[in-house]
Amino acid sequence: MTTGPQPAAGVDTDPAEEAPLPSIAEQVSEQLGGWRGMVESSIPVLVFVLVNVLAELRPALISSLAVALAIAAIRLVQRRPIRHAVNGLFGLGVGAFIAYRSGDSKDFYLPGILYGIAVGVALLVSAAVRQPLVGWVWSVFAAGGKSEWRHDPRLVRTFVWLTVLWGVVWLAKVGVQAALYLADQDTALGVARLALGYPPYLLLLAITVWTVRRVTRDASPVPTTATSAS
Template sequence: MSAADARGNDPHETAADDEPDAARDAGQPAASELIGAALGGAARRAGLDPAQATSTGHLVWRAMGGWRGILESVLPTLVFIVVWTVTVDPATGQGNLWLAVGLSVGLAVVFTLARLIGRSPAAAALGGLIATAAAAGLALWTGRAADNFILGLVTNGAYGTAALVSALIGWPLIGLAVGWLMNDGTAWRQDARKRRVFFWLTIGWAGLFALRLAVELPLFLTDQVTALGTLKLIMGLPLFAPMVAVTWLAVRGLYPKADAGASDV
């Protein structure tokens, strides 16, 4: 009986399942291990570690960064939207772009400095500052307020495409990250249930990014700045949080030992 016959007809398996692991045989890390380590490390820094016993609500709250993380994520964009909308000239339909981006970037600077002064992890705030400043610079350069949101659109497109492709070729990104976090490596690919769950979780994340892009891109192309910024906020943390919760609960179901002592609140 061939290996393919023994495996059966699993829609989530691909020819990649049979590829030789030459890199590991040569004592070098495989590409999947490097990607898993990068994704898993980022997830762990964000507080998303299935190996830690914690409640679902607490984990989601940590993933969002608590109140500080929420403010850092929401306020710069909110200030930009409010200032732009309030200063719009009815005759031209244009607001005060310099004031809007100036206050938005200023808030991001304040959040970053507050973390540095308090000696708390500043990576997220610093990343937010760089992204906010880059988007503001692009908007000022083009003179088009909607360009303040173009980096978010590109990011959603890139993340969504990466997630979708990884799932379709049999190496879902969620599986790679969880495999690294749980010291499972790529052994989960030999478990049909885990492979199926990781496939659909990754598809779910790809769908989230695609939904954001589908809603926001038409508004970007038609220069509807206020609507674009508002929907970016609505489709940000409010959709991110339940996706994190679903992912966490699914992973806990696959690795019940990691759930020992945790209260599901």
């Protein structure tokens, strides 16, 4: 008895199906622009905090924006990706504009606080309607645009509770910053912005990657040996 047509030897399979998922370290590094990206995105805020303590608002704004522009220019000259630098520069620019118009240094952090509240609420709402944002982000950055997890009840539940976790942590850290903003604690607000920036994000990202990989591995079917019929 003949069998159906077999794939010809040497024919390449779809690399998207063959390629393994990047490691946890690789995915974290990609999302944050590597350790260099993390440090560079924190430097302008650190400069603003220090100069604002030692001098006045205007020098602090000029210094932080100048440092952010210099970092972006250096990356451009070195032909390195500037996506993270541009995103950070845009956020700094909006905050600097608001603070300059109001004359109050705490308003430099207001866009970040409002953005954090919006993200936290969006995460919790998406989990409530069982369209977890963490799952869709995973599809884009770790699954090559595929969304097979939508057909796996275990992964749906996993992404729902991971999205809730992200939302709760996001609102908690922005809540601390909002409390300092309302209390007019400018310097403490800057320190909190730095301390509550990457550390919680790194932890959440590592938990997400580890959990999804574990659930995916546990859900993989166990190969069975075929038995011959008598």
